[in-house]
Amino acid sequence: MQATAIIAKLRGVGSLGLGAPLLIMLMLMMLTLPLPAFLLDLLFTFNIALSLIILLVAIYTLRPLDFVIFPSVLLVATLLRLGLNVASTRVVLLKGHEGGDAAGKVIEAFGDFVVGGNYAVGIVAFAILTIINFVVVTKGAGRVAEVSARFTLDAMPGKQMAIDADLNAGLINQDEARARRKEVSMEADFYGSMDGASKFVRGDAVAGILILFINMIGGAIVGVLQHHMGFAEAAQTYTLLAIGDGLVAQIPSLLLSIGAAMLVTRVPTATGDIGSQFAAQFLEDPKPLYITAGVVGLLGIIPGMPNVPFLLLAGGMAWGGYTIVQRQKQIRAQAQAKPVPVAPTGEVKELGWDDVAPVDMIGLEIGYRLIPLVDKNQGGQLMQRIKGVRKKLSQDLGFLIPSVHIRDNLDLKPNAYRISLLGVTVGEAEVFPERVMAINPGRVFGPLSGTVTTDPAFGLEAVWVDANQRDQAQSLGYTVVDPGTVIATHLSHILQTQGHQLLGHDEVQQLLDGLAKTAPKLVESLVPKTLPLSVLVKVLQNVLQEGIPIRDIRSIAETLADYGSRSQDPVALTAAVRASLGRLIVQNLCGSQKDIAAITFDSELEQLLLKIVQGTGGDGVGIEPGLAEQMQKALEQHAQRLEMEGRPPLLLVSAPIRQWLARFVRQSIPGLHVLAYNEIPEDRQIKVVAAIGKRG
Structure with missing residues (x-):
């Protein structure tokens, strides 16, 4: 309970915005005030723990934008470590002649136990850590962040156009579009900040090298001139303390560099943490494990080779491959064990009207390779997008768009789909589930390699490209959409232009029932006293066919109630309705x-x-x-x-x-x-x- 209370208090301090200022004040104290050895031990331990926490948070972060504060955390942790270096340098030079623990037990342990009290080994170990940190990890992470920032900025216009296209097609609403625009902006800001933050780590590594040599040279001078120590004794004493101080600083610095590298090398669209991705992508196919086990096993039986380690490792990898094969067999067996419905035996049922299937108002037939697009268990989003299209069109046109009947059709090509209204085909095309469509909006900055095609909805020039070319296509000015969006946009365009075919007697009656709740006398005087329902249906169909929504059903009804007594010609009534809706x-x-x-x-x-x-x-x-x-x-x-x-x-x-x-x-x-x-x-x-x- 006490630990929970402490964590709650720490969160309270963080919620007040006092965490970073307190660390900055602590760093200033370390730069100006002499610290006792015990406090130095405590702060060095805290520094190592903080770096380890940051590394683990970076590992378990699902997306880079989930840890968007990382550049600021990296700066604060770097400044804290540099402040510790200054405070420890002061203590080493002032009290180093008193013994190995004069600067604290942590520095003594790293200078004595870790490198065995041998300052030559310590210098080599420190140099190796510095090279790994400075040359390998930090430089690579900085380059990745720089390239990511550049490509993210280049791809921003294309991503914004894709968001606008989804919004106009009704696939997302205003709130979702605003959130996606904010995420695009945050992504560019994050990689830009990471590009600059990598310079902090690089400068910290250089500062660590300089501080090490300053402590070694300065300690030897202080020991010989002020404390009258022999040169060899002074060099050994202060070199061990300097190496211990350098190792204590370099290990947290290396942890932070690894965390930064893991964060910037994550793919933004990947799902799950690094561990789950490793298991899903690295341990799914047993063939690499079997082949590696065979190679390592052959090396293990060569005379003169360390047979036991090689054979143990080969056996472990072979066992891992066998385990994967058994797991896959078990999954297939479970899938095959599902009960198959058996047709009932007996006399054939007499045919009835139930056996005559009605024509679908809106039909969508897909080839078998497009089934994953509509299967939620396989991550398909097409059903949800079609629902969004129906919702937006219903709001725009003024009546409820019927449900879309989706079914697979083996007579179609595997990648083909077909859209029908009232049983008549009104649109068909082919899409590629594993690719994305890059649409030329009219002005692009270069060509793309892929399958040339046209956008099925508006007939624009387009190219089917691999999914990993999305950022490149967006940076060249293309609008990039996935196959589900292509189908949903095509369906939306067809329903918008052919919506008048979907409006029938039942839909018009529903409109009248809704209007009767607010204007009952108007509905009573219109149908059937002034106009029959069939004439009203024809007029509304004419209005929709000319691209005019019927949302303002009250104004339409009032106009028809006035003109219906003079004429029941749908053409004349349509002209009167258009005149009343002139402002719209x-x-x-x-x-x-x-x-x-x-x-x-x-x-x-x-x-x-x-x-x-x-x-x-x-x-x-x-x-x-x-x-x-x-x-x-x-x-x-x-x-x-x-x-x-x-x-x-x-x-x-x-x-x-x-x-x-x-x-x-x-x-x-x-x-x-x-x-x-x-x-x-x-x-x-x-x-x-x-x-x-x-x-x-």
Whole structure:
């Protein structure tokens, strides 16, 4: 209980932010005040324990960002160790002539017991530790941190674009996007800090070497001149104390260097600590153990070789490989032992209506190699992403998107998938589960080696690359997405453009039931008194087909209640609903801009089109092919110019011909939006950028 209370008090001090300041004050005390030998022993022991704790925390950290305070901890621990070096140097030079324990039992133990009292051995041991720390561990960790910081900074724009793509596709919400952006920024800051923190360890190693020689030379001078010791006696006494002091400092420094190296060499996307990763990746295949056991065993039977160690080690590795094989057999046996359902025997059941399977509203068929993407037990995230797509589209469009029926299809290619609406295929493509797709957003800084393809959702140029090329692709400006995101984005795009097919009588009735809770009289006067439900369904489908959400079902219902008594033509009612939703339509297309850049028709051409539409009953079949081709080319040219200027391509026409022109450009110029003049709010200004058909 006392230990628990002490730990709680220490946590309380840390929560107040007093831990680091107390260590800094302790370091200043060591630099300025002489410390007794017992206190030096206590502080040296604390320094070794602190370094060991930091090393173990680095080993058991799952990701580098989970120990983001490590650079600051490294700085504080380095300063504490340097302060101890200064305090011990003072005590060694002042009291070293009194004996080996004058500077404390810890220094005496490292100078006498560890190196056997032989200062030549001590110098060699100290030099080896310093080389290992300075040349091998610290230099390698610093290089890894430097390269990681550089690649992390280069990959930041690509990672930000990937986050924005997931957010726009509905795979994540605003909070998740904010957290991922913060993590990307923290990753860059962490590796940058680690690059600088490695210089602390390198400088500490150099300072340790200088302090050792200062203690040896200064101690010999002090012993001979001030304490009248013989040169050999003074050199041996102070050299042993200096070596003990240096070893006491170098061992914690080496521990911290190893901790820093382990932290920066961790793969950010790896799961589990180092021990679990070692067991999962190093001890899964028995063949390396068997081959190594055979080689070591052959070396062990060569005459003149130390047979016992080699044969013992060979036997141990052979036993380890055998254990792995037995464990794998046991796992396979357990998998095969699962009960297989047996078809019941007896008479064949008579067919009924239950045997007629209904058509799936939304279907997703996948090849057998894509099954891990939807299997949660294998880490598949596709089901969760599709749920996110349905949630976002339901919020955007204004009605509940039906569930997606996912099943495997052996008739498809192993890596292929197929999306269907109401039993009709509307999209299909191939993805590679072991790779990622690097999409060219329009401006990249270099090519990638991989399988060239196109993004199935938007038709952008893309390349399938190995997963280890993700950072390289992001640094070149590509937007990198995994196969699950490719499928989810393709599905989201299809549902957004084909959402009107999913809206039926039941969905509209659900909308009316929800509206009846807040406006019961409006619903009562609309259906069935003013309009039948089928007409309302058709109008809402028309609105959705033109890319307008039906979230504002109250305004739509009020408009239909007013106009329904005059006409029950779905086309006319759709035009009335569009006019009432004009602010929403313009807001979605142009944002908050007051000036609306738009393409119009010359008055003569518009009058001609109006006569053609009125004369053909609204279908426009009487238009000359040559005139239609000229109109299409002119509209396409001006629409591309608006897009290059960063403006939405809009065509403004009179209301009677808007519906026909919308159908006319829907397939040939998909990005062009056709609006009627009465759909523009009064607070918006129209800026005509082109008048098609105008002469001169």
